[in-house]
Amino acid sequence: MPFDESPSPVAPLASSRLWTAGTTGGVAVVVMLVIAAARPDISAWLIGGACIVAIVSWLGARSQPVAGQASSADVPATSRHGDDGRLLDSVFEALDDPVLIISGGEADDIAGRRIVLANRAARELLRVPREGMLLVSAMRDPNVLEAIDEALFGGISRTTDYAAGGSRARHWKAWVRPLPSPEGAALALLGLRDETDVRRMELMRVDFLANASHELRTPLASLSGFIETLKGHARDDPAARDRFLDIMAAQAERMSRLVADLLSLSRIELNEHIPPSGRVDLGRAAADVVDALSVLSQDKGVSIHLAVPEGGRITGDRDEIVQVIQNLADNAIKYSTTGAIVEIGLDIGLDADRATAPRMPGATRLSLLTPDREIGVRYAAVTVRDHGPGMAREHLPRLTERFYRVEGQKSGERAGTGLGLAIVKHIINRHRGGLIVESSPGEGALFTAYFPMTDDRTPSPMPA
Template identity: 40%
Template sequence: MDQAIIQQVIAALPVPVVALDAEARVFAANVAASRLLGDNLTDRPFVTVLRHPVIVQAVDSVLDPAHVDPPVPDPNLAKVESGGYRNRVVISARGRDLPVEVTVSAMPTKFGRGALVVIEDSSGIEEAGQLRRDFVANVSHELRTPLTAMIGFIETLRGPARDDPGARDRFLQIMETEAARMNRLVLDLLSLSRVESEERRRPAETVDLAMLVRAVTETLAQQALANNVRILVEGADSPVYVAGDADQLTQVFHNLVENAVKYGGTGGLVTLRLSHIAHEPSLRGPACSVAVIDQGEGIDEMHLPRLTERFYRVDSHRSREKGGTGLGLAIVKHITSRHRGKLRIESEPGQGSRFTVILPADPERR
């Protein structure tokens, strides 16, 4: 067996690979395997490297054709074309339980009897599956609550409140509010889906950020007035150009300013501050920033890392009461990412909040 050649081959592979001789001892392991399973793997019995009974039994079966095939306790264990086995299991590594897919295959004949053990980290797949399940559960909850209320009101209107004009008007008003919230939720879900589908495609148009910010404030002027809030715009007197999608950037600043008016407007003032940055380290070049600053109650530091998660709310009751869907900041994050920008959130209880969108400046129209 030419162990040197095998070592060279597996060293070039990006996933953890361990090569075993006929006695099930490790004679070669790549750097990825050492990072996962620890140092000094060579010249050790495989059973001391990866202590998992199903995998050890698969190794025995590959090395000894007379060995009884390992049992098939669940659909995660399957034979592969090479005569080996693929196992989806959980192993202890990196100080935690890690879901992996392990493939045990016979060594190519010209190298003699032996086995290759390939380990693929499937934690990302598991996490994606959990995110999908959580997303479906959250959407179901968000839709079920207003639907349940509307069904109850309809039954009441058909029964006890059939001839009560006051109750009928009150219930119809609530039903209209709930239907409008469901409609906003569906529109936000569609918007989030569109943004995610385009996230890898950078916008090629040129947008005047100053004009866009002024237009957003004019659109929200009546809502701000109704909440007794004044919107102040700074630094938007002259054109500021960025490469971007005008509709999506409008949605970003509309969401941020509307949130500031709704939840941070208790201070009576929301400021939009447009600034030039000669060199932004995170973007490695010149940039423009738009900060949306309120003087409201502020947000506890523990919530800040999760604010852009779908359906995450600091105060669920207050958010629903004000018509929030829990998707606004997730949309902001994805649109900002599509524009190769950064979203920064700063807040302290009692000190208000600052949401800053930083976008690369248009190098041709600075």
């Protein structure tokens, strides 16, 4: 009997089912987009939800064979994936939020949870392939894993918090939903919403109010006292009036520096999780800092020795890198005696071990910030060394705390705000670098800030 090449009578039905599913998803997207235009505050959730509903409806229709039709495994891939399927797959990949579809093994076998599908945002965040990887290898947060289990085996929708690992803290809102599972397999949808900016804004407001109210109390009380004195018995005393006005001017300047440093620190912390994209020549940045501090160093009677080679280029924000070097050099000048030398150096092309190697023999050494290690990365290290009083071992761990000052070094003609090293730490953290301090009482201190170098010849590869 000859082979009948006429189309199967169920083919139009299957095609109609796929068309209907795709149309339903498309209508959902259109409706959600219309609502999103009227409600910008929830537009991101609406668009993401519409795309996910469309994908799920299309997958469900495609996975259910019609009577007499071959299973999806027997149909060529080009037949199974029509235009609607490719469009929805593109939408799934284009979502800004990480989204994963999780399958469950046995209820008591946590290692059986696998990633069925992960969009590009999820692959970049979790460093996972598109499909097939064990979930526990990518995420180990117990709250998220528990929520996934409840969705897989209890059909319960959950929302919880998720904190990504690494030196730069990021906060996510994880939402888990059970999915209609073809062929009886347990499936769950996991989405992550980045709430880092929201959390940082909240912390910034709280910290600013707490720090400002605490640190501004002393100069404000001082100003109030001098004003009261000038209005009283010192009103007709020119010498006392001039002396009090000089003190008041110094206190007002201190408050101005304090507010400026607090705002700078808050701004840096707010953008700390966003990597910079510019290019910075560390040698030129260090030379600019030396020029800017020349007047201060001459007034203090301190010499600055600069030794920087060419080629120390990194990916970064130039203004922030200059602020790092300037804060470190300013501290070195401030705590140096007249006639002392401040040394600023630059080493380039170092591996991680050489970048973090000791540079001040016999001194106590502590890493104040350690970046995530990456294979094959070369570093450029900026060193700032002073020969001042130095610091005892117990002070080193607290140097980057806000308003921390080493006992006995709080006073001086240019008393700082106690925020300089905190700003340095957060800037270096944003640039994926590290910070090390070495010090010994009577021998001075040496700070090393190291940054990943830029290879301008080859672009950075995108994660798979």
